[in-house]
Amino acid sequence: MADSDSSRWLLNLQGRCLMTCALLLLAAVSSEQLSENFYDAKCLQAMSIIKQKVDKFVNADRSVAASLMRLHFHDCFVRGCDGSVLLNSTESMLTEKEALLNKGSIRGFEQIDEIKYELEHACPGVVSCADILAVVARDATVKLGGWSWPVFLGRFDGVVSFADEVNGSLPTRLDSYAKLVATFAKVGLDAKDMVILSGGHSIGKVHCGAFFERLYNFQGLNITDPSIDPSFAAFLKKQCPQTNPLDFTALDTTNGTFDSAYYHDLLTNRGILQSDVALLSDPLGVEYAIKAVSDPQSFLFEFGQAMIKMGNAPGPAPYGWRKHCAFVEHKPC
Ligand code: HEM
Structure with a gap:
């Protein structure tokens, strides 16, 4: 071995x-x-x-x-x-x-x-x-x-x-729509959950290097992904010069606020990650993005419902409890 x-x-x-x-103590919760x-x-x-x-x-x-x-x-x-x-x-x-x-x-x-x-x-x-x-x-x-x-x-x-x-369990920034759906399915989430939970990118930041291919070397051709809105591409290039892959930029245009602007960004060719943009390669993704923009409140509600569902992803076994989250310390039965 x-x-x-x-x-x-x-x-x-x-x-x-x-x-x-x-199991003796807690039964299988x-x-x-x-x-x-x-x-x-x-x-x-x-x-x-x-x-x-x-x-x-x-x-x-x-x-x-x-x-x-x-x-x-x-x-x-x-x-x-x-x-x-x-x-x-x-x-x-x-x-x-x-x-x-x-x-x-x-x-x-x-x-x-x-x-x-x-x-x-x-x-x-x-x-x-x-x-x-x-x-x-x-x-x-x-x-x-x-x-x-x-x-x-x-x-x-x-x-x-x-x-x-972790590899194979988490989705990656280069995943296609089908791959994203398959990865979410492993934890009991369907395609719609995936599209809704991707709205988590309504907040937060991303390393510039995570989308350099789209900005500087689309399909290995040394060009910018032509599907990115040109003025947005110019803005991103200022934010993310090719020399600085470890710089950060915002994941959506209102990234300090949790809202449905992420989907508006997608629909206006201002998506950042390849995996974000991939949502619009399927009719369900397009339909949901349009709905989230026209009815932002439905997105705010549905995001919570999808988070509840994600929070049910079962662990392999009910082991117990840790005193410090970074370390294992066994609690005697
Ligand atoms: C759909 C598949 C997903 C992919 C491929 C993906 C990928 C990524 C990547 C590449 C980053 C930037 C990481 C970095 O540059 O260091 C990121 C950031 C982030 N993701 Fe996702 N993600 C996905 C789904 C989600 C979901 C489901 C949520 C939450 C429900 C989420 C929440 C976030 C947040 C909040 C950030 C910003 C974190 C920060 O500012 O510290 N992502 N994601």
């Missing part, structure tokens, strides 16, 4: 032992058993602690909201919503954080740690990291103008996280 295989085998064995323990008031009896102040913290972070730096919201998405698509995206690597485990699609791109870990610290102080051993991500995603979205949605709670935290599981 290769070294990485044997360490993974050991971790899996450890995981199976923990699972037996967790499935996503259908999540409940909105899960913490009411155990930690009544949990929701207000999280909200106050998110308010504080976003008041200090509005751009944090997007990063916090995205963490829940990256968590749920790999091993289900089990907080595995938050785990630090160890000697025997290279975690999701280190994967190419995540490293240097996902942010917000310090903020989650601060929230967890406060929750552990108020109600030790109660609130899971996976649930914190789900609530934070909602509160951050609302803080930037999105509509609220009920967050169903009671997720367990995982004890493993593997960088090599």
Whole structure:
């Protein structure tokens, strides 16, 4: 057995032992058993602690909201919503954080740690990291103008996280519409959910290098993608000179506000990522974009519904709970 295989085998064995323990205590809690008031009896102040913290972070730096919201998405698509995206690597485990699609791109870990610290102080051993991500995603979205949605709670935290599981689990910026649909289907989301959740790009920023092909080397021809609105392409080139792939630009034209402008951008040839633009390659994507622009409120509502559905992505097993979101610490049965 290769070294990485044997360490993974050991971790899996450890995981199976923990699972037996967790199953005895907790029975198999499935996503259908999540409940909105899960913490009411155990930690009544949990929701207000999280909200106050998110308010504080976003008041200090509005751009944090997007990063916090995205963490829940990256968590749920790999091993289900089990907080595995938050785990630090160890000697025997290279975690999701280190994967190419995540490293240097996902942010917000310090903020989650601060929230967890406060929750552990108020109600030790109660609130899971996976649930914190789900609530934070909602509160951050609302803080930037999105509509609220009920967050169903009671997720367990995982004890493993593997960088090599990220590829193939998360969608990528170069994916076609069909590929995006297939990737979302793996976590129980349909094409419409995919189109709606892509509206997450209504907020936040993107590294310039993530769309350089479209600006500077479309189809390997050293030209700009002719489908980009020319004045927008000129604007992007100013924002993102070819020499600076690590600079950032906004993902949509109103990126400090959560709204349906992302779809207006798509329809006016101002989409940024190839995967964003790909939404319009299918009639469903076009139809939805037109609807979101003509009825922005329906998008704000449907985004919340799709986030609830995404938050149900089941993890491999109900392992338990972590005291610190970045580390595994076993709670005795
Ligand atoms: C449809 C497939 C998706 C692809 C291919 C994709 C890809 C990307 C990429 C490449 C970036 C920029 C990363 C960087 O430059 O470091 C990004 C940023 C972002 N994505 Fe997505 N994404 C997708 C879906 C989603 C979904 C479903 C959500 C949330 C519900 C979301 C929320 C965000 C946010 C908020 C940011 C900005 C983060 C920040 O400013 O820190 N994305 N995405």
